[in-house]
Amino acid sequence: MKEEIMSTIRTEQLGDVLLIEINNPPINAGSLTVRQGLTAAIQQLQAQPDLRAGVIIGGGTTFVAGSDLREFGQPLQDPQLPTVLAQIETCSKPIVAALHGAALGGGLELALACDARIALAGTLMGLPEVTLGIIPGAGGTQRLPRRVGVSRAILMICSGERIKADKALALRLVDEVVSADLQTHAIALAQRLAGRKCRIRDEQVPTEDAAVIEQAEQAALRAGKRRPAVLAAIAAVKNAALLPVDESLAQERAVFQQLRVSTEAFALRHQFFAEREATKLPSTLSAAPRPLQTVAIIGAGTMGAGIAICALDAGLAVILLEQDSAALQRGQQRVTDHYQGRVSAGKMKASLAAANEARLVPTTDWAQLSRADLVIEAVFEELAVKQEVFKKIDQYARAGAVLATNTSYLDVDAIANATARPQDVLGLHFFSPANVMKLLEVVRGARTSLDVLATGMDLGKKLKKLPVLTGNAFGFIGNRIYNAYRRQCEFMLEDGAWPEDVDSALQGFGFAMGPFAVADLTGLDIAWRMRKSQAASRDPRERYVSILDQLCELGRLGRKTDAGYYTYVDGKKSKATDAVVRNIIEHASQQRGLTRQALSAAQIQRRAMLAMVNEAALLLQEGIASRASDIDVVLVQGYGFPRWEGGPVFWARQQERSALEHDLQVLAAESGHGFVVADLSVLLN
Structure with missing residues (x-):
């Protein structure tokens, strides 16, 4: 028996089997050093005549729970994962993947490139790349459908679904599930495979009815809001049944490379890391x-x-x-x-x-x-x-x-x-x-x-x-920013927009619902009660929109009374506001001395975003938020801000600073007395 340490990879010869252990805590992420170590280990397996098979296993609590996302925003260094997987498939000796904890993303792609897979009961498996604005880029869209079929692969990949070992066994993603002694069972499986290669890439994609595939495709498009990564994943999976495997693998990798440097992918990675950071208290606390x-x-x-x-x-x-x-x-x-x-x-x-x-x-x-x-x-x-x-x-x-x-x-x-x-x-x-x-x-x-x-x-x-x-x-953080956003949307009603214009524009930006549809859903009386509690302390010079108050006084409290900003017949929202609401809004504009002018969707979106960004900067200035990224987590997780836009702070950092600062001054003039323009350097520097 001999043992060798290669950076994050440890190899150990156990009889005629080479154990290849990945040690890159905490999740054994598939980093450059892991890929380099795997390449060296596979070369060792191929070169030693007394070795007949290999086993790849994760050290610690997991197999490989994904790739190192920090690498994705930079030029990828060789060897890249497809090269490592090709070495596994071209190695003349069989290699078994022994899975425990989680095999996610590149971890599952690594396992699918091996000749067999054995999993500890409870192991989680999945390809969550689409949720990060990319697609599996190392054969996931090609090997998965060869085992589970095109329709199931579309649903799994586009949703980022995670399945447990027992379900993976039923889908033929693993060959065995064991309750204990994973390494021992994996070694035995490798010995039984000695002399045989069993490559998934050589298998045919199961034949399916076109209608079944179409149904899965439409379901994935609806759930994924037709985002670019969803469209690309569907196309890549369908290619598995249409093109020679090497051609479809090359196309998959090219699309992956394009998507990983897109603004959407950067935004989703930003949100991923922001969520991890948000759960930690600052060291001083x-x-x-x-x-x-x-x-x-x-x-x-x-x-x-x-x-x-x-x-x-x-x-x-x-x-x-x-x-x-x-x-x-x-x-x-x-x-x-x-x-x-x-x-x-x-x-x-x-x-x-x-x-x-x-x-x-x-x-x-x-x-x-x-x-x-x-x-x-x-x-x-x-x-x-x-x-x-x-x-x-x-x-x-x-x-x-x-x-x-x-x-x-x-x-x-x-x-x-x-x-x-x-x-x-x-x-x-x-x-x-x-x-x-x-x-x-x-x-x-x-x-x-x-x-x-x-x-x-x-x-x-x-x-x-x-x-x-x-x-x-x-x-706090969320309601303070949402309050500034909603207030700006109310200003836009007086300036010339109708509730449906604002809601439609912000849904177009990516919000699940616009602010007035949300207000109707939660009940206008909630905001009305809050406003009444603040009335005594409100500066009379501030611009105050009384439209919501008037709706509540008429008993229009939202969905629960079948009328709010919109009317609801049989629970369904009217597409446009009715005469009562429009008369109240027009009267509010007249009282303000404003000549109503229609606002474009782009104008509505920018004013709403500027209001959010300004309030976010104020929160940081005042020390209410500890980190700028915490604000993005709150808005995405609690207020329907589109995850693929990263959050208001991430959005602000994608804008030209001089234009942002100029537009904030314009917004301040439109908003009137009491609007405090924040120092954006706390967000942007």
Whole structure:
């Protein structure tokens, strides 16, 4: 037996099999050094007469969970991955891929180029490249359809679907699944293959009905919003059945190279790294989190029940507290209905659902709070109400418990000061529906202790969310920027646009919905109530648009009343605003002394983006956001900002600075008194 270390690759001869172990923690990313090491190892396997087969395995907790994305924005250095995979396929000796943890992206492409694949139960596999604005560039679009068929390959690649080992076995992506001793089984499989090559590239693509392929293609286009990478992936997969394999592989690589340096791919990689960074506290705020096993949630409405489900799914014990038994029963039923729905849809085993529900303790007894490590208040969004709740929490919560308010825009310090322990209080702004939305704003109050802050961030990770740190200011990061965006859109109504013009333009930019359709969906009365609470402190010189107020006064509260900015017949939105809304808007323009002028989609988009960018810079200036990239994470994850645009900060960095600064001055003049022009250097330098 002999062993050799080659940078991130370790080789060890085990009888007549060469074990090739990838060691590039934490995810064994397929970097240049990994590719160089694999090339050397394959050459060693080919050159040694006493070796009959090879096994490629991942060291640590995973196989290869993707490529090193940091390389994608730079000129790629040789050997590139297709060259390494070609060496595996042309090696005269069989090579087995032994998979555990995850085989994603280039990791799965590496496995598919081997002669056989064996996986540990639970291993995840997938080709997520399209979600990063590119396509698989090392044969994924060619080898995958040869095993699963064109239609299934289109759906898998275009969605970035991840499947577990048992499903991969059924799809013939792996040859064996084992529950233990992966290396031992992989060595045995390699020995059985000795003397034979089994290349997927030599297989024929299974024949399918054209209608089935067309159906998969249309589904992928709808889900992927016809983004360039989706279109390119579909074309590449279809080529697998139409062209000689070497020609289609060359075309795949050429398209990959074009897409990886596109603005969209840069934006998606920016968002990927921003999300990873957002979950980390700045080094000056780091501390050990407090122990967390039991969570109490006050309020069993839609939000409270959603938070309870998140905590139950994370394996935590949950106390759900309501003021009366009827409200408690409704909240408990929401949780039960959720789990029954998951089980019925085949998305959760009945045993797991039952175990989760068994950890739920519904109660009207405030004394139960004494058992909780963390208490989350999720009651009505009104400061006085929340302050009263926190006074009561203070009486029952044990010393050292973390106390959190789930608020969208209220002053966390004003709530914390209702207790005798403001150092234990922080804000946790969950987004609705709480059990679906990944974003969690963790709000630091003036006296929040560092270990409490760390506990909030740790909770977000436990709940499989993206926790983002924010300072305590009106609206925090997300609602503050969205408020500036929506306000600018309201200004455009007075200036000459109709709600449908604004919504259409911003959907064209990539938002899932425009601001007025969103307002109708969530209910106009929510914003109306917030505005009324601010009325006393509003500067009368500021430009204020009263259109929403007037709609609410008429009882037009959105979808729930079948009328808001739009009318809703049988639940369907009218394509255009009706006479009532147009009369209110025209009257608002007249009162402002404005001559209405139509705005183009480009004008609407730029004004909306400028408002967001300006507010983002103000947030950084004021220290409310810790990092510029955190702002992009919040807007993409919580507010429907198109991921492929990277976020408002990334967007700003793609613009010409002088034009951006000039247009901000114009926007300030259009917006009137109170519009503060930010120093963009905090975003752009």
